[in-house]
Amino acid sequence: MNIFRMARSFVQPYQPSFLVMFVTSRCNARCPFCFYAERTGSATGPEELTTEEFERISRKCGKIPYLLLSGGEPSLRDDLEVVTGFFVQNAGAQFVTIPSNGLLPERTVSIFDRLTSTFPGVHFRSAFSVDFPDRRHDEMRGVPGCLDSIVEATRGIRELKRTRPNLSLDVVTVYMKENEHIHPELREWVRESIRPDNHELHLIREDWPDHIPAGLDLDCFLVQAEEYASEGRMKETRNLSAFFRGLNDQYIRSLGRLVRGERISKCFAGRKITVIDETGKVRLCEFRREILGDLRQDDYDLRRILRRSRGLFRKMNREKCTCTWECAVSTNIVCSVRFHPRLLLSAFKELLRWR
Ligand code: SF4
Numbered sequence: 001m002n003i004f005r006m007a008r009s010f011v012q013p014y015q016p017s018f019l020v021m022f023v024t025s026r027c028n029a030r031c032p033f034c035f036y037a038e039r040t041g042s043a044t045g046p047e048e049l050t051t052e053e054f055e056r057i058s059r060k061c062g063k064i065p066y067l068l069l070s071g072g073e074p075s076l077r078d079d080l081e082v083v084t085g086f087f088v089q090n091a092g093a094q095f096v097t098i099p100s101n102g103l104l105p106e107r108t109v110s111i112f113d114r115l116t117s118t119f120p121g122v123h124f125r126s127a128f129s130v131d132f133p134d135r136r137h138d139e140m141r142g143v144p145g146c147l148d149s150i151v152e153a154t155r156g157i158r159e160l161k162r163t164r165p166n167l168s169l170d171v172v173t174v175y176m177k178e179n180e181h182i183h184p185e186l187r188e189w190v191r192e193s194i195r196p197d198n199h200e201l202h203l204i205r206e207d208w209p210d211h212i213p214a215g216l217d218l219d220c221f222l223v224q225a226e227e228y229a230s231e232g233r234m235k236e237t238r239n240l241s242a243f244f245r246g247l248n249d250q251y252i253r254s255l256g257r258l259v260r261g262e263r264i265s266k267c268f269a270g271r272k273i274t275v276i277d278e279t280g281k282v283r284l285c286e287f288r289r290e291i292l293g294d295l296r297q298d299d300y301d302l303r304r305i306l307r308r309s310r311g312l313f314r315k316m317n318r319e320k321c322t323c324t325w326e327c328a329v330s331t332n333i334v335c336s337v338r339f340h341p342r343l344l345l346s347a348f349k350e351l352l353r354w355r
């Protein structure tokens, strides 16, 4: 792990520190709440970036320590390990998260097996989606047997973790109307059946700008988000775990204001946390519709597109939009100087607690 390189990515202008890459829009589940449903429902694949195109992007994007490979279902890409390897070798990725619906257990375990053994200096985080502790999960995901597949996949990941210290097993739950009042029961099921390192709660999204669905019990969400965070506190295994826990603490503390639509800081979407979709379009963020550029038409040069988007970044900050997107809020906290004393204090407390 190269802390200097990580720090440098945060201060270099138009150099992202966090890259969210939609590697495919294909998905083998049919979740009615999917925020990417307009793509996942009809995706077939040929429009997606090829292996070679990903390599070209990785050679020109500078050093990006944090990579999230999203979708769709990332494990549906046969070349996922190769694409990940490009960003580790060419772009210096040090923390890689790959979420999954768990429907391809063998393939998922084999991906993490190859990646963790090929790149022992990189920390990989497998994140599985679980929204109910029983058949309601399968109903919500539109696939019978989905929860059983997750149990099988996570069993394989736990086994792998015995010999791979650079692997974490996480669960992510989407807070929605349908599961609003089952969280203590769900947490207990996940604790006993999956035994993850972290279990996070994310708020369901609707289309921008009214991205928080009406009628949700947000007070209940805030209480539960804190409960989830407390439960994971002692289990974090990544390098810099105290920092990540401290960051998560600051995120949880900001949630109350964010769900009321208040802004906690300037937003660094685009510049420091950058989203590339599966066709090579660079988007302002996961919520808003603005496209910053098309890598295919710009010689696969991400930083050139970001430099050209200065005006849009200024406009977005003048508009003072706000959202609860976990990755953007965390990046904004790290990039905002006024949060640094609180962040350091939280990280220090976590370090003491952990020791
Ligand atoms: S598994 Fe994820 S990407 Fe696939 S439909 Fe469900 S929410 Fe969307």
Ligand code: SF4
Residues within 6 Å of the ligand: 267, 268, 269, 284, 285, 286, 287, 288, 316, 321, 322, 323, 324, 325, 328
């Ligand atoms: S606050 Fe940032 S991440 Fe959130 S919607 Fe606005 S531009 Fe996007």
